Amino acid sequence: MKVLRRCFIRMFRRRAASATIVALSALTFVAASREQASGAGSRATTLRIAFNADNPLLTSLDPFQVYWIEHRVVLRNVVESLTDQDPATGKIIPWLAESWETGADGASYLFKLREGVTFSNGEPLDAEAVKTAFDADKAFLATSPGAFGAAFLEGYDHAEVIDPHRIRIVLSKPNAGFLQATSTTTLAILAPESYKRSAKERSLGAIIGTGPFVLASYTPDVGLELVRRKGYGWASHAVDNGGEAYLDRIEVRYVPEASVRNGQFTLGETDILWPRDPFSEADIRVFKGKGAAIASRSLPGPAYNLYPNVAAGRPLADPGLRKALQKSIDRTSYARTVYSDDFPVVQGVLDATTPYFKSEKEKLAYDPEGAARLLEAAGWTLGKDRYRYKNGKRLSLLYVLWTKETAGDLLLQDQLRKVGIELKLSFLVPGEMITALSAGKYDLVALYLTRGDPIALQSVLDPRFAPTGSRAAARNVFPPEIGPAAEKLFDAGLVATRGDDRARAYGELQDLLIDNNLAFPLFERVWQTALTGKVSGFAWTAEGFATLSSVRRTP
């Protein structure tokens, strides 16, 4: 017995000793890698950004095709546009074009280009290069009409090179959103060499621009790397640092798992934490406790709205039910519960940073009693299970989700349950989603798009412009008696060249959507980032992206 016990103890000791050795060597390894990292930091400043997942539907960095906002942040620092948009006022200001004149008919623009601008491969930016870019985009659209850039390039006919630094862009019909489109990454000007490559090569990173950073590598789903462009010096006035970037390198990683992403940030392995969804109150407390700062901006374009399927036979074809649904949503509680106490409450169809935004606050008030009255009057009576029934059929709505259900979706589900509406959540993978949308087998779906112009509404909701994947959903939003009126307002906004006319058209459109309850705003799409104490100089662009050339990082 004794021998046995001694043997056991010895074994245990030996095990403990080897475990200690393993632990020690792991520690030294960690220390060594830390040293290496900080050693590299003293020579070159690297900024590490962690985004949510890479785009699962479309692997592309091609500016004309990209709608994924994380990619557009990156592209904003690599490629540049003819104009820029002032983040404070939403006005269009000079960038690669020093000045421009709009033709009398609103269908042509004469741009005078800035001199001395070169692409990172040495080619000069001149009128010929701009023409190549626009023509290449048009040619691409001819092969794939559903591309994201279609709405931006709408009406583009041809470009006339007048001299090396003057170019006239001619549209076949007026497009009031065109000038704003020239400020976006979507219509950015790439080097002629980029357009000699195939669209697929561009998608995988053959992007040559004039920006303050150069794209060094892109590995889909993993990350990408930017390096400083030497000799840069033509930023727009909206950017603090007009010269070369302060940072040497930027490392971007895609981290889909929120807990991992947040953990890396709190451990100091990430400098800018930049997920898609805003942070919760609890996360913000942890980050602030670590000395981090939170930057936020609401993304211009439609708010996070649910759009109904009003096709005949679906429950939401009934305007009274839509009205009751609108009244059953408690938006203040949504913003406070899912996000944080100072989170803005959504006020209308558009986010507050969108030009021509109109507040519809009064019409979006929470009124569960009013909703209950409407439902009672329509013959939906409460059953034993607290859901409402008519003719033995439960009042049930199917909400199809692009991602796994969030806390917000569950909160909405419970808010509707309080008035007796059952909300079924169904997460669909992209293929199933497209089938469900085109077959009309859903009641509510969320669609959105980020663009610093209310014309974004048209890209989302006008079936003539919506991307192929969600075109059927756009068609299902408008009942036949309202469709023509909506189309008229979309067109009025598109061709109106005077600010007042656009304001009126888009104001009426926002009213139309809310008065007929064809959009159910849930929350303001606020984009938030957490910045470590080492990072300074972070600023948002008008579209909610960032120009990283003015960012500094202390080692």
Next chain:
Amino acid sequence: MVDDSRSELSTARLRLAAGRAALGRSLRPSLRGAERLGHLLRRPGLVLSLAILAFVFVAAAAPTLLTSYDPYLTVPADRLAPPGAEHWFGADEIGRDLFARIVHGSSLSVQASSIAVGIAFSAGLVLGVIAGFAGGWTDAAIMRFIDVLLALPSLLLSLAIITAIGFGTIPVAVAVGVGIMPGFARTTRSEVLRVKTLPYVEAARLGGASRARTLLRHILPNSCGPVIVLATLDFGVAIIAVAGLSFLGFGAAPPAAEWGTLIANGRNFLVTAPWLSLIPGLFVMAVVLAANHIARTLEDGRP
């Protein structure tokens, strides 16, 4: 080597035989009540395990007896409330009571695990009996099929099945059931092979009993004891597998939540509100340990 494995085999047989004897004994009303109580008191682990399982089954059958909270009611003011007098296990990120959610989740989890074990038990028993009794080519074919299933990790097999048949509690149960079925088939077959050669079976055959009668009256009742023990053992395994699949998001549609879903939902709050994941996790652990403890007791034949 050979000796070793033989002795291992024979110990296993002894334990199985003891298990059978124990089952038989527990069916006979020979032990007096007081004596039985004394046995139980000497084994507090068993009492605790029985109490935990009893709690789970009550929760599954009548959750409203255990909690007055509505598991789906959101109370924004109480979001991420820590465990306390009002919310025994705390509240989640939209203010739903975690204790109520665990209690109400029991019925889904228990249901899924029971269906899974039921499928594995019945399918395994049928396949094993046919293979063991028929022998020859039938045996070889069925056993090679079982070998193929055994070669795949059971969780991976379940994942493949669930991707094919869709999400939900019943699909999860079916997937887990098929995943653990091969063990049942194997155990049944070996028992049938053993029982088949025993003298009383031969006597029955010589006495003119038909094949079906021999199988149903003599072989089946005498070979299912160890399979029942395996079923109680695998109940714990099934709970873990079901929780694992619902953790991965294959379980019931929200807002209904199985235990695994609760653990998964708390993941993002591991730093700020660790109880959201830990309490459901510890609860699953307690239930699985309890199920295992009871199964071991049955196996040892000392109730």
